[in-house]
Amino acid sequence: MAHLTDEIASVLREEISRYQSGIDVREVGRVLEVGDGIARVWGLSGVMAGEMVEFPGGITGLAFNLEENSVGVIILGDYLKVTEGDEVKSTGRLLSVPVGDAVIGRVLDPLGNPLDGKGPVVTEHRRPVETLAPGIAERQPVREPLQTGIKAVDAMTPIGRGQRELIIGDRKTGKTAIGIDAIINQKNSGVKCFYVAVGQKDSSVAVVIDTLRKHGAMDYTTVIVAGASSAAPLQYIAPYSGTAMAEHFMYNGQHALIVYDDLSKQATAYRQLSLLMRRPPGREAYPGDVFYAHSRLLERSAKLSAEKGGGSLTSLPIIETLEGEVSAYIPTNVISITDGQIYLQPDLFFAGQRPAMNAGISVSRVGGAAQTKAMKKVAGGLRLDLASFRELEAFAQLGTDLDAATQQRLDRGYRMVELLKQGQFAPMDVVDQVLSIYAGTRGHLDEVKRDEVADWEKGFLTFIRDQVPELRSRIETSKELDGESERQLEAAIAEFKRQRAAKSGGEARSMAAAR
């Protein structure tokens, strides 16, 4: 015990001896009114827009509205602890969050405070939550692919490193699943992942975190949570904080992926703040600068030039539509900001096509530049073919007699749809994707029954792995499907078909014998 006292005393002595007394100069104001996550403050005459202010008890706020006689502050914390008459200090700093390797694998709130019970985030590095997006000179075109491991996405709407691809759809159409699959697929790719949960049920977020953990994805992922019960200010800044943490890696020449789940809830939180702050409401009661709120956020995703280290930040914003209404205010805004969208449709989802991606209106404006040569070759016309198949399918339902060519196109389409179905949390390697899609688009599945397509694909990929591994590694290293590889692949498919036929023939014979 004496030893303990001595040790504490020595720490105190040391600290006091190092203590430099100085005048604490601060600019202050006084809370006039407080409620719903915002406060109106008298004084603070020198405060700047976006500056961090401090309430008693260490609660931080952000100067949001500068008015003639008062300052509107959004409270980032428990606003119930702030009372009328409290002193508010300006800090002269911008809001910042901890960044760097220390945040990887953690679950944090939008201020960088841990929520996972694993102790404080110990890092020297911090980044302002709001920063300017890199300028034109600091960027280069997106050309490196970011594989999501989802056949439909990688083949038809390829995503490049530095791209912003919107995931849009009604509730329960698998939007989050695409984001999570993309994160899970980044294992061993060196891409750092960030999942920003805004306004979601805490139970859903817990499920997401558990899934990521089970698939080993928490080793390179940070989850930023501002749940449905968090105050609107926290929900509003969560995407910006997540971006600040992800940007740190981009500016250090690394690659990062961020999923904003979802931006419609962030817009709702921002609308709440703006209305409480008495900013004039515009369309759908959103404030006039809601477009800017999203554009300045998504502009921060970029592929940096080689001089800047060549790092990248890819973002997958998610928007929830109501009854498939893509022409609502927020969806149109975000569609116009992003470099393409993956549109998920409920009827496709319930018809069993998962991911329920509508090939017709899903696009990637970066396109083939973000695909490997092999994928580009096999999946070139796939999206348009599928879109025209959908039209043809609607037409065929009328019961008209079809000519052989149309029937053949329909059959091919049905098989491609089957081939593009993919289970959740089962990302597929890009070479396997190339092999599967090659078999489908070149008509090797035309004779296979529709309900056997998945089985055929599985068998085929196993066959390639086991019996022609050199072909697989050839495509993997060259990332190309040259004449020689194509010839070998055709031969392999023929051989697989022969083995499969023999096997099923043998099965049929043995069943007959058993009878």
Place this chain on the structure above:
Amino acid sequence: MVNDSKSSPGPTHGSHVDIAVDRVAKIYAQAIIEAADAAGCRREVIAELGQLAREVLPKVPQAEAVFGSPKVSAEEKAALIDRIAKGRMLPTTVHALHVLARHGRLGILAPVVHAAERLADDLDGRRQATFTTAVPVDVAEQGRIVADVEKALSATLTPTFVVDPGIIGGLVVRVGDTIYDQSVATSLSRLGGRLHQRNIHAIQNGEYSWHT
């Protein structure tokens, strides 16, 4: 912190502020000062209005109620003003009161006077300052402190002294919205914060024997 409404008058230091009233008060204050300047009696007019708002009216609460009441007509208020102020106060002061009465703003006389005082201080290059100490200081000491601070800030101050044992020791000066704090209480809390931070790091790095 300081919250002594008697010794620190005005909305900047008090806890209750009505922004709308303050905004209106500033406009009337500006007009009164300009009128008083034209008549060459700024200081006197403000002093008279201050005396009325802070010394006379609090003694006669009924008068305050009458001034603020919308039930009493402007004419009656004007007559009342004439009876109490005419001949006793400067014509500009009386006119100012009449204007306030005519617009139904006599009820905010105190904020108007406060705004006028602040505006006059601004025009003279003076700034209001509140000095907070843990123990009362004598007048000589007060003069020395004010002179030192005026020199440091290169500004002329209108000082108000407040005693707050909560700061333990030292001095806290508030000029406008800026606080210059060299109190023992703040120093201690800063030291506490640093020890806290340091210990978080030390415990995480396993530096202390008592932790293990």
